[in-house]
Amino acid sequence: MNVRLLIPFFDPTVKNWSLTARLMRWLTFLWLTIGMVVLFSASYYHGSIERKDGLYYFNRQIIAVVISLLLFNAIVHLPLRKPLKIAHWLLLGVLLLLLMTALPGIGKNTMGATRWIGFGPIQLQPSELIKPMLVLQAAKLFGKWQQYPTKVKATWLAIFALVLLTILKQPNLSTTSLCALGLWSIAFAAGLPLRQLTLTAIGGVVVAGMSLLLNAYQRARIISFIDPWADAQGNGFQLVQSLLAIGSGGVWGNGFGLSQQKLDYLPIQDTDFIFSVFAEEFGLVGSVLLLLMVMSYATLGLLIARRSQQPVHRAIAVGATTFIVVQSLFNIGVAAGTLPTTGLPLPMFSYGGSSMMASLMLSALLIRVARESAEAKVIQLNRV
Template identity: 80%
Template sequence: MNLRLLIPFFDPTVKDWSLTARLMRWLTFLWIAIGILVLFSASYYHGEIEKKDGFFYFNRQIFYIIISLVIFNATVHTPLRRILKIAPWFLLITLALLWLTVLTGMGQNTMGATRWIALGPIQIQPSELIKPLLVLQGAKLFGKWEQHPMKVKATWLGIFVLVLFAILRQPNLSTTSLCGLGLWSIAFAAGLPLRYLAGTAAGGAMVAGISLMMHSYQRARMLSFIDPWADRQGNGFQLVQSLLAIGSGGLWGNGFGLSQQKLDYLPIQDTDFIFSVFAEEFGLVGSVLLAILVMSYGTLGLLIASRSHHPVHQLIAVGSTSFIVIQSLFNIGVATGMLPTTGLPLPMFSYGGSSMVASVIQSALLIRVARESAAAKVMRMRV
């Protein structure tokens, strides 16, 4: 591969891409650009107090973005058949890392959850990195469901269950739900029988109920979501501070960098509740524009899926779109009190290298689907 193609933003081949591929590329870059500005505002005070460097988290996020964009450009220039060929091996490696976080002492425990693992100086979150791999393998399995022998179906369904169970063991119910819902959406788009889909949905709901019964803090979050003000200094604290931030933003917001809630009031303001800082600084108008950005991404992603005539490629587009959009809506829903408090980052906004890499790869997969669809269309016209 030409090394110039790995340099972010300076890809000489873009002019030859389809319109949908170019639009998705620039929409992704726009999302990342807005996200890094919001992350700077949300993390500066936190960095100054904890690290004695207000640029600490910003600089690290810039590094993560550069790495992500190099992987992004490599992905958009790699044929999907090659990506699909190696994806199962990466999925199995990431699954092994997932289980290492919960079964050994290698996992990093933060706020009661073991979700990170240190590989030398690098700390990664396998539950984030596995998302695009689930999209690829889910599309590969469900896209050719009738062609696979029962042994292959059972094997990969079992592996998916192991992935979800490992994430649930961390414990991380929100990411488990997101991954399960993402796989379910791929299976639904593939046209699997409704009895399978209904049974899987019922099973997922049952597992979620069992998890709530086993973990008191999850039950407490569910109850505080119903009325956070009843325990505003306890389990409802995060949501109350989030609602205060969003409410104080008003129509136009307080201005970039002028959030007050991020100053030791709003917890985890640069990850799970970064939308609250955004809403406080840019108000209702900014929040609506962000919602339009997310919906535009979703619409373009589904348009890319609809224009592909390859069943597996269609499902890659559906899965990538579903993961990004659903996760965004989950994060915003939590911040606004529409959903129970969970630990899901806002894609391409929240601080974290694993989340950034996973989100950008999914955008790259959408672009790759759009490029190959356009190339296939040209070939059909020539024939």
């Protein structure tokens, strides 16, 4: 085994990859590097006060990055047929972890939501880890939709529904919506009938509406999103502080490490509202450049999907792109006050090992699709 293959930044095989695969690889590393720099700034004060160690959260994130990059490099060198072959077991395994969050003594409740399970000092968030598994299994199912019997289709649709309902029960409407949108985009890319997709979308909107009616805190978030200043010390506090941070950055920003809102004003500044810290320190110019990077990722991801000749691979590319790009736009939109407050992290920026692992695995799947699309050979059939 070539040990250098375990070090993603010094992979000697990259020179033989397609241009799109190489571009996606370096764009992912650029995104990751910027994210770690911003996390250092956003978490240092928080770590100093709560843990008596300014590097506490940053050091833990480095460990998560190292583990995630090992998975990343394994996936980019692994033929897609292998993870697809066991995709159903991977999904069911993470679904089991997801169900365990509801068990007393195992599920960890934080800020009113039970989204984590603990194994000693390690905490996992199954709703993040299940995203790449959903992409693989949904692409496998929808990409070969006509080949499966009705019983198999119904079974997997029921399992997907169970995943969504389990996440919704935590409660976590934002991640439920993102996963539902990811599944829908994969089905759309695989060419399922538009009428069925439209009815499914309507059903999803109805379920989301029912969730809003049944959960007072979700309705409060909608109201505070419309006019956060009406309750600036209550339900609107997070958004008000976020807007103050973004506005304080001006055009060029206050400079790296010089955010004032992260000092006991802006809540959860190293996860849900890390973009606010970024905008305050790097200003409008930095924010526009960040959005351009996200849009470049989206463009490259869709280009990879378009060039793929296999429906399953195309569906993987569309699903992975949807999860990373839409989640990024959701996070930025929340911080900027254009979307109701949600609990979605900013991929490869926010603190959290599960989110980092899921993001790099999704990026690796995109790169693998690009590699296999370029390496596919067209076999000429000689006429007899």
